[in-house]
Amino acid sequence: MTHEANDWRPGAEIDGFTLGARVGAGGMGALFRVTKPGIERPLIMKLPRLGPDEPGETIVGFETEAMILPTLKGPHVPAFVAAGDLAGTPYLVTEWIEGRTLEDLLGAGPLDTADVARIGAALADALHAVHQQGVIHLDVKPGNAILRADGTVVLIDFGFAHHAQYPDLLAEETRYRAGSAPYVSPEQLLGTRSDRRSDLFALGVVLYELATGELPFGEPDTDVRNRLWLDPVPPSALAPGAPPWLQEIILRSLEPRAELRYQSAAHVAFDLRHPDQVALSARATKARRAGLVAQLRRFLRARAEHGARLRAPPALLSRTPTVLVAVDTTHLDDERHQAIRLVVSQILALSTELRLICLTVIAHSEASREHLVKLRDWAAPLGMASQRLSLHAVASSSPEDVIVELAHHNNVDLVVVGAPPQGGRAWSQSVASTVTARARCSVHVVRVNAARG
Missing domain, CATH: 3.30.200.20 (Phosphorylase Kinase; domain 1)
Incomplete structure (x- = not known):
């Protein structure tokens, strides 16, 4: 029994x-x-x-x-x-391993740089050790790493692992082949289970979390494929004390293309122990995410390279990408609208396949026809073919709800929305803030002084 x-x-x-x-x-x-x-x-x-x-x-x-x-x-x-x-x-x-998981350590908040480097190097040592034995863990996360009192890290839970000399029981189980969503690498999402650099991506996520207390890609429960093209907020923007060499190591580990990452866990361990030897690139001093145009280029490249290989539900990469732009047709003289149109034109220049949804939210007492005409006039300089453009005037007292719901129901990949005007309502109370927090897709907020993104 x-x-x-x-x-x-x-x-x-x-x-x-x-x-x-x-x-x-x-x-x-x-x-x-x-x-x-x-x-x-x-x-x-x-x-x-x-x-x-x-x-x-x-x-x-x-x-x-x-x-x-x-x-x-x-x-x-x-x-x-x-x-x-x-x-x-x-x-x-x-x-039984005596010690504390890295998840336990994170309960007290971000670690200082010295501890991030020390613990990160120990985790890299552990990964290198199993890689040398032909095994890729494929579910590296704080809860699966135990720090002993002597500073050694022990890896546990090999249920997703791959062994170079043994049958891969998960190879045909497409539903289960990737590990924990916040830590899974882009290539794992595409079905690859035999690349040890996948563990180095997860190591980068753990380093980011140790340094900032945040996850670089959040805790996605639906579409995790945006990491194929979307770069994280630089660690120094969340942890101002993070030195350039540590940011270089973390962002290099998080490169979506495996060939641009470290090629060995031993190399990560060495750099973490010898910060004066870290070769700094533009990653080290990066203060914010890549501009919108750069992100869209990555998105289109990822879509072209990987769209046909996706075996998961196609949500992002296997269909025509869609952009939603919110326009306030009641105040078209607002200088933000010219900035928004400039950003949208830069996006459209990247691909002839992009579909654009233009949305304005109006009061219940207003006539939608008048605002649709204004919306069409606003979009006219973009020169889009009618089959790629749709216009919507929706009556509501809650524009943020309309934007979020329309984006969700139309499988929008990117929302473009204006920042609150200077001297207007606080960011935390703005439509842009609410949309950024609630939307299931990426959101680009346009400020007048950052219109060239």
């Missing part, structure tokens, strides 16, 4: 192991401290959930970890002890 993970209680025995305290549980199963006569060191047992209603990810992940973990040696992985077969009681026993 096969038991479920939740059926087990302290004191029960499995193949000679006695269950002690339950020390954790997650979507995959339960964790127990265990003991066994003849084994002195502390142990932990993972019991996966394998019921009929559990996702296939759990089974494949357990099989993957049970296959790969026994092949790994050294101080950067938990020592394998035993495993139970799926035909009986599936379990995995390893040594």
Whole structure:
């Protein structure tokens, strides 16, 4: 009889192991401290959930970890002890690692530069060690890295891992092949599981998080593919104390194209330990994201290179990109509208495929026809073919709601909106602020003095 993970209680025995305290549980199963006569060191047992209603990810992940973990040696992985077969009681026993996860460390907020470099180098050492043994982790994140008291980092949870010499059980499981969304690399999203530089991208995400307390791409629960083209806010903009050499290391690790990243975890570790040796590029002094035109070029290149390879739902890269621009037709003499049109014209110049939605939000008492005419006149200098342009005048007292909903329902990739005028309402109360916070796509805010983006 096969038991479920939740059926087990302290004191029960499995193949000679006695269950002690339950020390954790997650979507995959339960964790127990265990003991066994003849084994002195502390142990932990993972019991996966394998019921009929559990996702296939759990089974494949357990099989993957049970296959790969026994092949790994050294101080950067938990020592394998035993495993139970799926035909009986599936379990995995390893040594218990004393220490704190990097996730625990982040609970106190961003770390200072010295600690980021020290811990980051230790994590890079761990990745290099498993890479040297033919394994790519593919789910590197703070919760899967334990910092020992001696400063060594131990990697845990190899359920998404790839071994160069073993069958890849996840290769055909397109739903499960990528790891945790905030840390997954662009190439993983496209189905690649055999590139160790994917772990270096995730390492860059962890370094960014340690230095700033934020995630470079947020916590996406839907479309994570924008990292194929969208660069993160530079760390120094969020953590002013971050030195140029650290920003260089982080942003190089986060390059969407693997060939532009570090090529070895050992190189990352070296640079983190020898900041005076870091070769600085324009990344080091970057104060903000790339301009809108540069981002759109990246987007179109990514779409051209990868659109046909996407196996996930096509939301962003496998269809004609759509831009929504919000225009206040009640105040067309506002100088911001010329700046917005200039930005839109720069975007349109990048591709003949772009579709443009022009939106104005009006009062319920106003006639939409008059504003549609004004909107058409505003868009006329752009010279767009009618089949690529749509005009919308929507009556509402909440323009931010209209913008966000229209963008969502039309699968918009980019919203262009004007910043609040100088001397107007505070940013936190502005339409632009609300749209930026709520929109599921990228948002470009146009300021008059930044119109050349």
